[in-house]
Amino acid sequence: MRNVVGIDAGGTLTKLAYIDEHDKLQFKIFPSNNFLLVKNWIEQNLHIEEIGLTGGRTEQLLSVLKTMKSIQYIVEFEATIKGVKHLLNNEGHSIQKSIITNIGTGTSIHFMDGDHHVRVGGTGVGGGTLTGLSSIMTGVTEYDEIIEKSLLGNRESIDLFVKDIFQGMEAPIEGHLTASNFGKVNILKDAEHSSNDLIATIQALVGEVITTLSIQFAEHNNTEHIIYIGSTLSDNEHLKKVIGNYTKLKKRQPIFLENCGFSGAIGALLNKIEQS
Ligand SMILES: Nc1ncnc2c1ncn2[C@@H]1O[C@H](COP(=O)(O)OP(=O)(O)OP(=O)(O)O)[C@@H](O)[C@H]1O
Numbered sequence: 001m002r003n004v005v006g007i008d009a010g011g012t013l014t015k016l017a018y019i020d021e022h023d024k025l026q027f028k029i030f031p032s033n034n035f036l037l038v039k040n041w042i043e044q045n046l047h048i049e050e051i052g053l054t055g056g057r058t059e060q061l062l063s064v065l066k067t068m069k070s071i072q073y074i075v076e077f078e079a080t081i082k083g084v085k086h087l088l089n090n091e092g093h094s095i096q097k098s099i100i101t102n103i104g105t106g107t108s109i110h111f112m113d114g115d116h117h118v119r120v121g122g123t124g125v126g127g128g129t130l131t132g133l134s135s136i137m138t139g140v141t142e143y144d145e146i147i148e149k150s151l152l153g154n155r156e157s158i159d160l161f162v163k164d165i166f167q168g169m170e171a172p173i174e175g176h177l178t179a180s181n182f183g184k185v186n187i188l189k190d191a192e193h194s195s196n197d198l199i200a201t202i203q204a205l206v207g208e209v210i211t212t213l214s215i216q217f218a219e220h221n222n223t224e225h226i227i228y229i230g231s232t233l234s235d236n237e238h239l240k241k242v243i244g245n246y247t248k249l250k251k252r253q254p255i256f257l258e259n260c261g262f263s264g265a266i267g268a269l270l271n272k273i274e275q276s
Pocket residue numbers: 009010011012013014032056103104105106107126127128129130131143230231232233234261
């Protein structure tokens with residue numbers, strides 16, 4: 001088992017999962033625009049003899065690896081669900097039926113019911129939107145800095161809330177809900193917006209779009225739980241808060257799993273181990 005690595009070559013990040021000498025799962029991340037780093041890692045870890053592989057950049061990675069090692073490919077959605085089931089099990093959840101929302105570069109949404117699972121939809125709004133908009137609007141390009149700044153920001157001067165519209169009257173829905181993401185910008189024309197505020201607002205836009213869609217699929221499929229995964233959630237307390245609160249408001253149960261960015265890599269690893 002220790003001679004296997006699971007690799008998920010995603011649009012932005014390539015995730016590795018492997019088992020160390022203490023039988024503990026370990027993880028590694030490389031940017032998907034430099035597959036030589038992955039090749040170097042495999043060459044440096046001489047005990048690695050087999051590779052479980054998944055993700056949309058599989059072919060691109062293979063063309064750089066040019067390896068003779070034994071490789072087992074698994075379709076991304078299969079790998080992701082396999083990994084999620086492993087993480088659920090590890091954390092003691094016994095959920096049979098759930099929506100699984102994978103917030104990667106883009107967002108892919110799945111419905112799982114026991115052994116059956118199907119991709120139900122998705123949106124181009126995802127982690128790439130968070131980093132892309134942050135970069136264009138504030139010049140902040142590093143993911144860690146985006147996360148830090150969002151925690152210091154405030155949406156009040158940028159987002160238009162229901163209570164801002166229904167002033168002095170009773171609103172038909174809860175006042176603190178967003179009526180229009182970025183909708184206050186052209187109403188309060190002279191307001192200055194700090195990069196912290198802009199990034200906090202971008203996080204909310206991304207989180208709310210994804211949650212709205214996930215909730216609709218949960219309602220349609222009659223599921224109580226929504227499991228949110230993907231590296232966009234890693235150390236991203238602000239996004240988890242936006243998503244978690246909105247999901248609960250809509251009477252669904254949000255679940256955030258530790259190491260959820262590695263679901264695909266774990267699935268690819270387990271698949272290869274099973275086949276060996
Ligand atoms: N160290 C990091 N560098 C860059 N982005 C990061 C980092 N950590 C987390 N992210 C966030 O995670 C997102 C990528 O998530 P993930 O790795 O799940 O997607 P992916 O597998 O590369 O893409 P896809 O599944 O859509 O092909 C980025 O867009 C960014 O928002």
